[in-house]
Amino acid sequence: xxxxxxRYAWAAVFGACALPLAKLAWDAARGGLGANxxxxxxxxxxxxxLVFLLLSLLPTPVRILTGWGGAIRxxxxxxxxxxxxxxxxxxxxxxxxxxxxxxxxxxxxxxxxFIAVGFAAFLLLIPLALTSSDAAxxxxxxxxxxRRHRLVYVAAVxxxxxxxxxxxxxLRDPLLFAGALGILLAIRLxxxxxxxxxxxxxxxxxxxxxxx
Amino acid sequence: MALGPGAxxxxxxxxxGATLEAAEQALPPLLPDVKKxxxxxxxxxxxxxxxxxxxxxxEFGTDKADAAANAxxxxxRPWTVKLEGEIKNPQTVAIDELLKWFPLEERIYRMxxxxxxxxxxxxxxxxxxxxxxxxxxxxKAKYVAFTGTLDxxxxxxxxxxxxxxxxxxxxxxxxxxxxxxxxAVGLYGRVLPNQNxxxxxxxxxxxxxxxxIKGITKIRFVEKxxxxxWSRMTPSEYGFYANVNPEVDHPRWSQARERRIGEFLKRxxxxxxxxxxxxxxxxxxxxxxxxx
Numbered sequence: 194x195x196x197x198x199x200r201y202a203w204a205a206v207f208g209a210c211a212l213p214l215a216k217l218a219w220d221a222a223r224g225g226l227g228a229n230x231x232x233x234x235x236x237x238x239x240x241x242x243l244v245f246l247l248l249s250l251l252p253t254p255v256r257i258l259t260g261w262g263g264a265i266r267x268x269x270x271x272x273x274x275x276x277x278x279x280x281x282x283x284x285x286x287x288x289x290x291x292x293x294x295x296x297x298x299x300x301x302x303x304x305x306x307f308i309a310v311g312f313a314a315f316l317l318l319i320p321l322a323l324t325s326s327d328a329a330x331x332x333x334x335x336x337x338x339x340r341r342h343r344l345v346y347v348a349a350v351x352x353x354x355x356x357x358x359x360x361x362x363x364l365r366d367p368l369l370f371a372g373a374l375g376i377l378l379a380i381r382l383x384x385x386x387x388x389x390x391x392x393x394x395x396x397x398x399x400x401x402x403x404x405x
Numbered sequence: 406m407a408l409g410p411g412a413x414x415x416x417x418x419x420x421x422g423a424t425l426e427a428a429e430q431a432l433p434p435l436l437p438d439v440k441k442x443x444x445x446x447x448x449x450x451x452x453x454x455x456x457x458x459x460x461x462x463x464e465f466g467t468d469k470a471d472a473a474a475n476a477x478x479x480x481x482r483p484w485t486v487k488l489e490g491e492i493k494n495p496q497t498v499a500i501d502e503l504l505k506w507f508p509l510e511e512r513i514y515r516m517x518x519x520x521x522x523x524x525x526x527x528x529x530x531x532x533x534x535x536x537x538x539x540x541x542x543x544x545k546a547k548y549v550a551f552t553g554t555l556d557x558x559x560x561x562x563x564x565x566x567x568x569x570x571x572x573x574x575x576x577x578x579x580x581x582x583x584x585x586x587x588x589a590v591g592l593y594g595r596v597l598p599n600q601n602x603x604x605x606x607x608x609x610x611x612x613x614x615x616x617x618i619k620g621i622t623k624i625r626f627v628e629k630x631x632x633x634x635w636s637r638m639t640p641s642e643y644g645f646y647a648n649v650n651p652e653v654d655h656p657r658w659s660q661a662r663e664r665r666i667g668e669f670l671k672r673x674x675x676x677x678x679x680x681x682x683x684x685x686x687x688x689x690x691x692x693x694x695x696x697x
Binding site: 227228229231232291292294297300301304305306307358359361362363365 | 458459463467470520565567568639657658659661667
């Protein structure tokens with residue numbers, strides 16, 4: 194890809210990631226958020242956090258299955274958007290829904306397990322966002338950096354558990370997310386299994402190094 | 406978090422624009438001869454549009470916009486209501502006949518959802534107690550069980566086993582005889598929109614909204630406490646009584662406060678949703694923590 198093509202591709206990814214925010218602003222401007230706009234905004238931010246978290250986990254399986262690793266280039270952008278939507282979700286909860294009622298918020302986090310796991314997932318994303326720059330990769334060294342960023346698997350699981358525990362009765366959507374995450378994580382085991390099949394020996398516990 | 410954990414984020418419902426347009430339909434006809442009823446409130450009434458586009462009516466889908474989007478073509482005529490069980494006069498009555506039995510009155514009630522949001526709704530209906538007296542319960546009748554509609558064709562939400570269909574709700578007989586309990590056939594002076602439970606629904610304003618069963622097809626008088634839909638589904642979270650109680654949290658969210666639709670700041674939830682004077686005596690001597 195030429196440098197110009199690369200810039201256009203990146204701009205397209207950035208634009209696509211920002212679309213849900215634009216749609217929300219559009220709906221809000223025309224009064225299209227329904228009778229309970231606070232709930233609608235909160236739900237949409239949460240929904241898109243999970244979508245982008247899963248999308249950030251997609252490039253690696255794509256490379257494993259097809260050999261095409263071109264999407265890995267955009268993983269950071271997608272992941273940072275996931276974090277941005279998580280921040281908006283959290284900020285809406287704290288600053289709009291609860292309106293800085295710290296007592297109610299503390300009670301929620303301590304007493305309600307679905308909020309506790311959601312909060313934990315959010316906290317886990319913070320160090321990942323902070324170490325997302327090239328400089329951070331250099332500082333930590335690729336191996337340590339990569340190990341640390343495996344925390345995103347935990348964050349994704351907790352985020353989906355947050356969704357599962359939140360719904361009253363209809364588990365279809367949260368389970369769709371759970372299924373998608375399961376597939377994205379399972380495919381990551383493929384190289385290790387292949388290696389084991391080829392060598393006839395157990396795969397190393399840390400998994401195979403990423404083919405470059 | 407106290408704000409409507411009931412809404413699953415229906416993937417399709419993200420295109421929310423479409424569902425709101427569906428609500429811009431022509432208004433239903435006005436109901437004639439509606440007199441003012443008691444127990445009113447002068448609190449601001451929730452706009453008609455909000456009352457008719459934000460509904461938990463899982464028979465039409467689990468998103469709160471689904472009912473307005475999917476119930477438009479629901480047929481409410483012909484419609485019969487079975488009155489049966491431990492009563493002197495079991496019968497099946499056509500809804501239009503039933504409507505002639507009692508004069509209609511307007512009751513402006515607060516409505517508190519278990520998801521910690523609330524509305525103020527001007528219902529039109531008649532006291533449940535009048536119907537109960539008319540059918541003359543026998544001595545064995547201790548509870549009233551209501552059954553909703555089972556119609557997988559017209560109710561797309563019933564194609565999935567989110568709840569055990571049809572919806573069933575119940576009251577103790579003395580609760581059913583309380584003057585607050587209303588069978589509603591309209592709101593804002595007009596025929597009840599389908600998404601709000603047409604042609605006949607229960608309104609018990611001191612209880613969480615899920616007790617207000619919609620599309621009633623059967624009212625059965627029984628000796629034993631009926632098993633009701635939500636408490637069957639998750640007994641630890643939804644009880645039979647489901648009285649509004651700020652002291653007893655739902656396991657997954659606080660019930661201490663609520664968001665009145667249209668307001669920014671949450672307000673404090675009142676015991677029995679502010680109707681303690683009318684109903685608290687019904688539960689004297691009972692453990693209030695059992696009354697969720």
